[in-house]
Amino acid sequence: MGKRIVVKIGSSSLTAEEGGLNRNQVRFYADEIASLHAAGHQVLLVTSGAIAAGFRQLGYASRPKLVHEKQAAAAVGQALLMQAYQEAFNASGITAAQILLTRPDFSNRGRSQNATRTIEELLKQRAVPIINENDTVAVDEIKFGENDGLSALVATLVKADGLYILTDMDGVYTGDPRKTPDAVRIERVEVLSDELYRMAGGAGSAVGTGGMRSKIEAARIAMRGGVPLFVGRVAESGDLAAAFSGTGKGTYFASSSSALSAKKHWVGFLSVPQGRLVVDDGAEEALLSRGRSLLPAGVRLAEGDFHPGDVVEVVNAGGRVLGRGVTHFSAWQVTAVAGMSSEETLKRLDVPRAEVIHRDEWVATSLAKEASSHE
Ligand SMILES: Nc1ncnc2c1ncn2[C@@H]1O[C@H](COP(=O)(O)OP(=O)(O)O)[C@@H](O)[C@H]1O
Ligand SMILES: N[C@@H](CCC(=O)OP(=O)(O)O)C(=O)O
Secondary structure (H helix, E strand, C coil): CCCEEEEEECHHHHECCCCCECHHHHHHHHHHHHHHHHCCCEEEEEECCHHHHHCCCCCCCCCCCCHHHHHHHHHHHHHHHHHHHHHHHHCCCCCEEEEEECCHHHHCHHHHHHHHHHHHHHHHCCCEEEEEECCCCCCHHHCCCCCHHHHHHHHHHCCCCEEEEECCCCCCECCCCCCCCCCCECCEECCCEHHHHHHCCCCCCCCCCCHHHHHHHHHHHHHHCCCCEEEEECCCCCHHHHHHHCCCEEEEECCCCCCCCHHHHHHHHHCCCCEEEEECHHHHHHHHCCCCCECHHHEEEEEECCCCCCEEEEEECCCCEEEEEEECCCHHHHHHHCCCCHHHHHHHCCCCCCCCEEEEEEEECCCECCCCCCC
16 A cells, blocks of 8 residues: 655755755656655655755855845745756656645644645645745744754654655764764664764754754654654665665664654644743653653742643753643742642642643653664
8 A cells, every 4th residue: 555755855965065956866856756656655745955056046155144044045945946846746747736834834733734634635636745944934933944853743744654854874873974984874773862862963064954963853753753764865766765665775763662642742842832841850850750740849940921721841950851741830820839849839829730730741852861772
């Protein structure tokens, strides 16, 4: 039976360091995707490259750094990118469709349902949805910036059978191969760890943005959403089909045995937190290792203006993000009882329960400390 897959192509695979689109590369990837499409699979493409494709035409000597300059470059480059994909896919008789998304399109239920419906219809008609961030309207606070995270969210949204993040490196190594020549490739990752995150560095080229680190972040989102992924290189004809069949040049990440329910995945990865709770060591341990609810006794501080039912981020005293949860208290209520016992809390506040965040509405997003399995 046909599978549903999401393929993500990074700027470094489509453009040169000095800017401009490499049309041969666009054609090559379109052909790779067309062969999976012809085999009966549904393919969605998340592509970067708008800024890199457009900045030279606007007169910038190198990839611009300021937000409004990047947005202007993307406005030029996105059109060039789509035109190149349209042409390349049309050659295989495939219709390409443009979809531009921003973070609120995932966090807002109505908007995400609209996007899903459109995507479902396109797939039903055998078109290939081509997705990028809507760079011209995304402001700094809500920007993905790189498309690795976007591709992981798309893959979970459409319940993909697999996510293929293609880049200029044939997998995740124990260190950035550009800087650590003796780094070795990690073939398979079952569990994400802090150690793996430390091994992954930033972007390797002047046009790429996220580097391996953002791909590990994306892996976390996809794995906990129940989507297995591949990070690697597709450079020769047949490489994408090989990646798909499990013999690709790259690293495979298993879909997590601890995949979250749709509601928890939303809380952990799609929601926009309305505030932050700073907790003490005891609460950190209770949340991360003992599967307990967050009680007022472990809360030191509340930041932001949030209300019962909102999602808040939970951090430790050192600022490390531990996870997110749905708060039952408003900001002023947390402030009023921070550090107090549950008994005292129920005396002081008119709340039905003393838990600030119930464990059923809590999602740990920090990585496990233990080593990942890699050979
Ligand atoms: N541990 C690592 N393993 C492999 N590549 C790494 C690692 N750490 C950093 N990198 C760098 O990440 C780069 C790929 O990311 P990036 O430049 O953002 O590409 P893309 O545009 O495809 O997203 C590689 O070229 C490499 O230099
Ligand atoms: N939306 C931007 C993505 C920027 C980018 O460089 O992303 P990536 O190559 O995935 O690290 C663009 O199209 O230029």
